[in-house]
Amino acid sequence: MSRLIQRYTTGERNTHWVVAIAFVLAALSGLALFHPAFFFLTHLFGGGPWTRILHPFIGVLMSLFFIAMAMRFWRLNHITPADRQWMGRIKDVLCNRDENLPELGKYNAGQKILFWTMVVTMPLLLLTGIAIWQPWFAPYVPVWLMRVAVVIHALSAWILILGIIVHVYAAIWVKGTVRAMTRGTVTEAWARHHHRAWYRETTGK
Amino acid sequence: MALQSLDITARSATTTPSPSVRGTLQVAKLIDISKCIGCKACQTACMEWNDLRDEVGHNHGVYDNPRDLTDQSWTVMRFSEVEVEQGRLEWLIRKDGCMHCAEPGCLKACPSPGAIVQYANGIVDFHEEHCIGCGYCITGCPFNIPRISKKDHKAYKCTLCSDRVAVGMEPACVKTCPTGAIVFGSKEDMIHHAEGRIEDLKERGYGNAALYDPPGVGGTHVMYVLQHGDQPGLYAGLPKDPQISPMVSLWKGVTKPLMSLGIGLAVFAGFFHYVTAGPKEVDAHDEEKSS
Numbered sequence: 001m002s003r004l005i006q007r008y009t010t011g012e013r014n015t016h017w018v019v020a021i022a023f024v025l026a027a028l029s030g031l032a033l034f035h036p037a038f039f040f041l042t043h044l045f046g047g048g049p050w051t052r053i054l055h056p057f058i059g060v061l062m063s064l065f066f067i068a069m070a071m072r073f074w075r076l077n078h079i080t081p082a083d084r085q086w087m088g089r090i091k092d093v094l095c096n097r098d099e100n101l102p103e104l105g106k107y108n109a110g111q112k113i114l115f116w117t118m119v120v121t122m123p124l125l126l127l128t129g130i131a132i133w134q135p136w137f138a139p140y141v142p143v144w145l146m147r148v149a150v151v152i153h154a155l156s157a158w159i160l161i162l163g164i165i166v167h168v169y170a171a172i173w174v175k176g177t178v179r180a181m182t183r184g185t186v187t188e189a190w191a192r193h194h195h196r197a198w199y200r201e202t203t204g205k
Numbered sequence: 206m207a208l209q210s211l212d213i214t215a216r217s218a219t220t221t222p223s224p225s226v227r228g229t230l231q232v233a234k235l236i237d238i239s240k241c242i243g244c245k246a247c248q249t250a251c252m253e254w255n256d257l258r259d260e261v262g263h264n265h266g267v268y269d270n271p272r273d274l275t276d277q278s279w280t281v282m283r284f285s286e287v288e289v290e291q292g293r294l295e296w297l298i299r300k301d302g303c304m305h306c307a308e309p310g311c312l313k314a315c316p317s318p319g320a321i322v323q324y325a326n327g328i329v330d331f332h333e334e335h336c337i338g339c340g341y342c343i344t345g346c347p348f349n350i351p352r353i354s355k356k357d358h359k360a361y362k363c364t365l366c367s368d369r370v371a372v373g374m375e376p377a378c379v380k381t382c383p384t385g386a387i388v389f390g391s392k393e394d395m396i397h398h399a400e401g402r403i404e405d406l407k408e409r410g411y412g413n414a415a416l417y418d419p420p421g422v423g424g425t426h427v428m429y430v431l432q433h434g435d436q437p438g439l440y441a442g443l444p445k446d447p448q449i450s451p452m453v454s455l456w457k458g459v460t461k462p463l464m465s466l467g468i469g470l471a472v473f474a475g476f477f478h479y480v481t482a483g484p485k486e487v488d489a490h491d492e493e494k495s496s
Binding site for chain 1 (some may be wrong): 316335355467468
């Protein structure tokens with residue numbers, strides 16, 4: 001195995017996992033209240049009323065830690081011409097024909113799109129969630145606004161859940177990726193293969 | 206509360222049929238506003254039968270008392286002073302409370318299975334033991350009726366005395382009304398009764414007298430006889446064409462199954478992509494170059 005290089009600091013990893021765990025809990029409790037097919041998930045949280053009580057607090061925790069994470073990674077997620085080229089060759093990406101792909105920095109366009117999806121959906125979820133938060137805020141919100149909020153909340157959550165499904169799948173699909181968030185390191189070969197510009201910048205090779 | 210003697214037409218957050226083999230008569234309460242004297246006996250009867258006692262509030266300079274519906278006040282007389290004809294003051298007194306819609310928005314919005322049911326006789330009832338206190342029923346209701354208790358965080362509203370009706374009695378407000386402004390029976394009979402009243406009102410100069418049984422919510426099981434049927438808004442803002450908000454219909458309509466399907470498809474797409482294309486691995490060339 002080739003040498004290891006640092007991809008995420010301990011702080012970055014911990015922040016990521018707080019967001020990740022909060023997301024899983026918020027998604028499960030949110031889905032439970034979204035469609036009757038998922039209502040059984042309320043049992044994981046101690047029943048219907050407990051699910052209703054806990055969901056918003058989990059959501060706020062997720063949002064706060066996401067803000068910390070987003071500020072840290074903001075600069076690295078600007079879309080570049082290489083990203084457009086990469087998106088144009090998405091078929092090669094999916095079919096593992098990586099030799100046709102451009103050199104990339106720390107993140108590819110897929111990762112960046114997920115980042116910006118989260119930057120948009122997280123604040124929407126937080127704001128609309130506060131508007132329908134019983135019993136603390138909802139009683140002071142006009143009913144028309146609550147009606148708009150529930151729709152935006154559901155749509156944003158749906159987009160975020162789809163984004164995270166792709167995110168998790170990509171981590172499983174691209175071998176050698178998960179350790180970046182668990183151990184903080186990746187192999188030099190991995191970095192060279194998937195993020196060559198970042199690899200050069202980091203190792204000076 | 207669950208009543209074994211009543212069959213159920215619709216049940217919140219439930220996708221399979223509810224117990225509904227027994228045939229039941231559709232019931233309705235008819236409130237004839239032209240006969241109401243605003244004595245509030247109905248409010249008192251409601252409190253008495255349902256063991257409710259609202260907080261003693263403050264005088265707000267109007268006759269409405271309490272000022273609004275609460276978890277303890279399931280019905281409130283709303284007093285409106287209007288001049289439909291210039292110089293002719295009219296005092297319109299509307300007994301506000303749940304309208305028991307044939308297509309209840311509260312039930313559509315409720316995420317908790319069985320927290321809201323619609324009995325075969327048309328009564329829409331909250332089963333508070335299943336209520337999770339999310340307030341979705343408030344967004345679904347076109348009449349601004351459900352109130353969440355600060356004490357137990359459950360939603361409450363008029364039950365149309367489902368417990369009394371189940372054993373063949375009329376609702377408490379109907380029983381007590383001294384002028385016969387509130388009557389109760391089969392929906393068909395109530396419509397028929399209203400027709401007689403409207404005819405009478407028309408003869409007495411109320412040319413626009415009409416029955417309020419709004420089709421936008423499939424009709425209601427609490428109906429009004431309005432002297433000014435063309436202007437329901439005169440009666441403390443009774444909506445002219447109440448409907449479940451399109452936002453709620455969107456949220457609880459197509460998006461619910463479509464979004465769930467989308468999530469399921471995304472997971473399957475990932476799984477089958479892995480099986481088809483295989484994992485993305487670092488090749489020997491990179492291993493060699495970077496070592």
